[in-house]
Amino acid sequence: MVYRFMTVRLLTFLISYFPPLRRILWRWWYNRLARQVKSPEWTFMNYGLVWPQDEPELSLSPRDETDRLYVQLYHRVAAPGDLAGKNVLEVGAGRGGGAAYVARCFAPAQMTAVDISAHAVALCAQRHTEPNLRFLPGDAESLPFADNSFDAVLNVESSHCYASMPKFLREVTRVLRPGGIFLFADLREANAMPALEALFAAQPLLKVIEQEDITANISAALKADDERKRTQILELCPPSLHALFEQFAGLSGSIVQRNFENRSLLYRRVVLQRIEPKMRRQGSAGLIETMNWSRGGSDKW
């Protein structure tokens, strides 16, 4: 126990002083998961979301019902994008359940889903065969697409793994066409959330059009699915991964579950729109801002 605690502290320390390590470690972890746990029924890797009580329940097809909480997170994030007939990119698709749901339910013309884990991408390509969906390997900080290629970019519970959030936002801005929508959701420690908000607000070519704190809905989802996840971990994961998985999955008593509960960990949904440079350009000052942005951006987010 003490050994595990010290390891976590050491990794936290190293990651905060050397952000590229964060990307390396997460890629290693997700590749390991895809290699070791191939179960076809496990297609989502987010914490799920309990739908707000004051809104009508989401109607789902029987095939999506078993994953309702995880589907609901995707639905909440993707719905404002009005994705029908559009060209959509998901960054950090994991095991592809979310991309497949969006491809079926929102009927984009083409859904492209990338992930840094080549093993996860291979699993996805075998498992999800929707005709408007394709999976490719790709790094959020260096997206393998031309400028202005997409009408919308979707990013669910993945950005906390990246070495540089400013780099990712530059890539999102680059691949989105003007008027395109960035649909974002992720967690941050409470003391890091203001920096993330400031980073979004400072993007010269992205405008925040909607924000929602969904921490309570995520925390409720952890509680609602605790027993099922505990059983699944015992059934599906190799014994060597059980203890790590209980933390990773946010089971009751885990650090993640406790921190969502006491709000030292927060979960935010944000919708941003890619705007034309001229919309923010007010005389020469605005132009200078745009040029500076293309070079800078702190990695402390």
Ligand SMILES: C[S@@+](CC[C@H](N)C(=O)[O-])C[C@H]1O[C@@H](n2cnc3c(N)ncnc32)[C@H](O)[C@@H]1O
């Ligand atoms: C917590 S999982 C979420 C997966 C999926 N969005 C879901 O909700 O089921 C995070 C995913 O982000 C991917 N990821 C981490 N760093 C990445 C990067 N730099 N570029 C692309 N994907 C990345 C991981 O491989 C993993 O599949």
